[in-house]
Amino acid sequence: MGRAPCCSKVGLHRGPWTPREDTLLVKYVQAHGEGHWRSLPKNAGLLRCGKSCRLRWVNYLRPDIKRGNITSDEDDLIIRLHSLLGNRWSLIAGRLPGRTDNEIKNYWNTHLSRRLLSQGTDPNTHRKLPDPVPERKTKKYSKPKQRAEPEKPRIHLPKPFRVTASVQCTNTFSTVSSTLGEGEVLQVPWTKFANDDENGTVFLSGYYNHDDRDFINGSDFECQSYYNHLQVPGADGDCNSLDKLYEEYLQLLKTNEDQVKLDYFAESLLI
DNA sequence: AAGACACTCAACCGCAAGTTT
DNA sequence: CAAACTTGCGGTTGAGTGTCT
Numbered sequence: 610m611g612r613a614p615c616c617s618k619v620g621l622h623r624g625p626w627t628p629r630e631d632t633l634l635v636k637y638v639q640a641h642g643e644g645h646w647r648s649l650p651k652n653a654g655l656l657r658c659g660k661s662c663r664l665r666w667v668n669y670l671r672p673d674i675k676r677g678n679i680t681s682d683e684d685d686l687i688i689r690l691h692s693l694l695g696n697r698w699s700l701i702a703g704r705l706p707g708r709t710d711n712e713i714k715n716y717w718n719t720h721l722s723r724r725l726l727s728q729g730t731d732p733n734t735h736r737k738l739p740d741p742v743p744e745r746k747t748k749k750y751s752k753p754k755q756r757a758e759p760e761k762p763r764i765h766l767p768k769p770f771r772v773t774a775s776v777q778c779t780n781t782f783s784t785v786s787s788t789l790g791e792g793e794v795l796q797v798p799w800t801k802f803a804n805d806d807e808n809g810t811v812f813l814s815g816y817y818n819h820d821d822r823d824f825i826n827g828s829d830f831e832c833q834s835y836y837n838h839l840q841v842p843g844a845d846g847d848c849n850s851l852d853k854l855y856e857e858y859l860q861l862l863k864t865n866e867d868q869v870k871l872d873y874f875a876e877s878l879l880i
Numbered sequence: 881a882a883g884a885c886a887c888t889c890a891a892c893c894g895c896a897a898g899t900t901t
Numbered sequence: 902c903a904a905a906c907t908t909g910c911g912g913t914t915g916a917g918t919g920t921c922t
Contacts, residue, residue, distance in 0.1 A: 625890070625916085631902075647907060663908075664891065715889050847908060 622656040626665055630655055634671050668711045675707025679716055684878055687713060688721060692735040 622630070637653035646659035649706060668674075679687070683705055688863050690701045698710035698717075705713065722732035758828065 623892080644908090659907085660893090660909095661891075667909090668890075696911065710910075711890075718912095719888060 620659055623661075626669075630668060631665070634666060638666055639668075664711075668709045673707055674709065676788065683708070684721065687717065688725070688735075691717065691721075691732075833876065849879070 626634075633653050633655055634649075637649060637655075640647075641652075646663040649655070649659055649662050650657045653662075657665075686705065687701060690704055694700050696714075698714045702708050702710040702713050717732075725735075726738070729739050730736070783843040
């Protein structure tokens with residue numbers, strides 16, 4: 610598959626993964642955690658290169674992978690994020706819990722870019738084209754059958770985040786939590802104070818546990834602690850951060866001629 | 881029924897950025 | 902500080918499968 614190997618990896622297994630290899634990889638990562646991909650194959654008894662192991666884990670074996678068709682809401686979000694971020698697939702995937710950058714990239718290339726073209730929009734610039742390109746008649750295609758996999762809980766591991774000084778505290782957890790299912794991720798936007806030249810948003814992630822009606826993994830705790838530490842004025846008063854961010858986001862989309870603002874916003878999404 | 885074509889997506893690559901020595 | 906190593910990203914490829922003729 611793909612191109613010829615860049616270097617000779619004599620004796621290494623290539624191509625599609627076998628169930629046995631998958632099992633070995635999953636067991637090893639469950640026991641030792643992610644990382645150390647270079648030494649992983651040897652330790653796990655796999656005849657694969659570390660890169661291949663990482664890719665397989667990240668794009669297929671991770672327990673938080675969301676299988677199934679991409680919903681229209683996700684469609685919409687991908688298009689909007691792409692208009693802001695371009696082909697930064699990993700960033701876009703970071704906003705879609707359970708989706709991988711590879712999946713979104715594939716989906717964009719096979720569905721969305723074509724659809725935008727047919728709607729008269731340049732998929733690269735998101736600007737109107739003079740002449741819409743008629744959509745190719747797509748044949749009905751159903752996904753090839755995947756190996757049967759046991760139902761797994763959807764857990765979205767939070768991405769590392771950077772918190773800069775002077776962050777506006779919000780209490781959006783309760784606002785959003787009612788829409789979350791067990792184990793689903795919350796990504797709460799925290800807007801920064803605009804008391805310096807930086808505009809931006811920091812996304813913090815956590816899990817919502819309906820039984821405890823609380824967030825786990827410490828993110829909210831850490832943030833709260835951080836706020837307490839900063840003693841930010843109004844730290845417990847503003848519950849409308851999500852709304853504000855969304856409005857801000859819509860405004861930017863409406864005025865997408867203003868590339869500077871868009872770039873600013875896009876930059877703020879960069880972790 | 882069979883071959884040609886269309887389509888999807890897993891897996892590959894090279895490269896850049898980050899980290900360690 | 903530089904070299905070596907590791908990790909992650911985006912672009913690309915082609916095997917496998919569905920649909921059409």
